[in-house]
Amino acid sequence: MRKLGRQLLAGPYLVWIIGFILLPVVVILYFALTNSEGDFTLSNILAIGDPIHLKALFLSLRLAVVCTVICLILAYPLAMILNKTGRKRQNLIVFIFILPMWMNFMLRILAWRMLLNNNGVINTLLETLGLPTLNIINTSTAVVFCMVYDFLPFMVLPIYNSMARISQDVVEAARDLGAGSVTVFFKIILPLTLSGVISGIIMVFVPALTSFAISDLLGGGKVMLIGNVIEQAFNQQFNWNLGSGLSIVLMIFVVVSMALMSAHDKEGGGAGVW
């Protein structure tokens, strides 16, 4: 009886779930599966096969993979170093690495534009030094730079957390039994941080795959990601059905990539470790 009363506290949230979580999904599915007259059609979903859309999707996937790999390569050693520093300095160093994350997302993009612009800070510096200037603004390189900058903390924190949980006793036991640094790393550290790595990969890959603001502001209209295609379908062509259809395709990609990663997690992070 008492339990029933407490369950009712979730009532407002249940209403919220139905109204603002499930209903929007239904609405976007409805738009994806109908044309402007409201008749059923699959053409909005199949529109992903259009060469322009396909190109955008592949570019998004490529940049997201590149960004995720760079983040992983940068973050893993960083997490190891952070984990090794003493307790007292650890707080300070973690603080230093979290602080830039608190800058507004847009201002971080603005900063990269000032750095990478053709007459930006980096090129001005190179010019004064008499070196050849770089031309990376409005290319996918600039977009990847900014993506890595924006999403790096999402990779560092889960890996760092999983590393901090490893008991030092396990590492010492392995050493006592004669394992070298390399063996300790591959047999203990890496398997035990795999779940952190996987959540890091998901947390970087999904926003990198679906973002449109970074490519919009640093790509100068030349870097079309699938997010840009969807945004333009809504805000420039006012073709909401097409935009919804492509959104559904993007959603499927997100779900599939997450399912792949978490399936891997179960194999690697569970029984496979020991």
Added chain:
Amino acid sequence: MVKKTAERIYLGLIFLFLYLPIVVLIVLSFNDSKTRVQWGGFTLKWYQNLFDNSMITNAFGTTIFITLASALLATVLGTLAAIGIHAMRAKNQAIMLGATNIPLLNADIVTGLSMMLLFVRFMDLELGMATVLIAHITFNLPYVILNVLPKLKQCNQNTYEAALDLGATPLYAFFKIIWPQIRAGVFSGFLMAMTMSMDDFSITYFTKGAGVNTLSTMIYTQMKRGVIPEMYALSTILFLIALLLLLAMNFGSSRKEKMKMRERI
């Protein structure tokens, strides 16, 4: 020794990568030259302009309002929901948590667009402050629930039941027994919700009306038009606010930890 040096260099390089953009913005905010990045002398005029520009101050006000209101409402709704979900049978719990995960896992752009479609085509709401607020509460809720639920699971159910058996009203028993145990989770849920709400761009972008702007969407529009130097001044101020807030929180928590250590001794 060599290893140590290599580690230092690595930390230094990452540090440079993280802070160089911020330093550039801060330096440019004092630069008396509008277009080029070359140094044109020291000035505070961008700061002056910043406070005179109603578009920027409005966006600042909107951001603070949306952040606080959405985080607060999501915390109340989410904490109640977590208590309710905790009392449910396993199967219903799984259903509720599955739905809770949707906005967390879905791409921001899809969440924003689907809510916009819901508001405009299905509910006939006009896009504006209210729709942004609803959208922010929606994506804040999972953070609150997922922070509070683990704390509830750690609570000993029997002490609450005992309080009721001894004649406490449910509300009294809640505040005396459950609340002290979940308070930390509620608070971190609130902070996380605030951070997410403050930094959001995509969802706000699609659910806001023409007249409403948060800082993120305002900066986006300005950047599309061409950079105005007031934005650098804004960055410096926001960076200082973030620094102070994080410092305050960090010192607060380290002091708490010290207290805990002392208690143990």
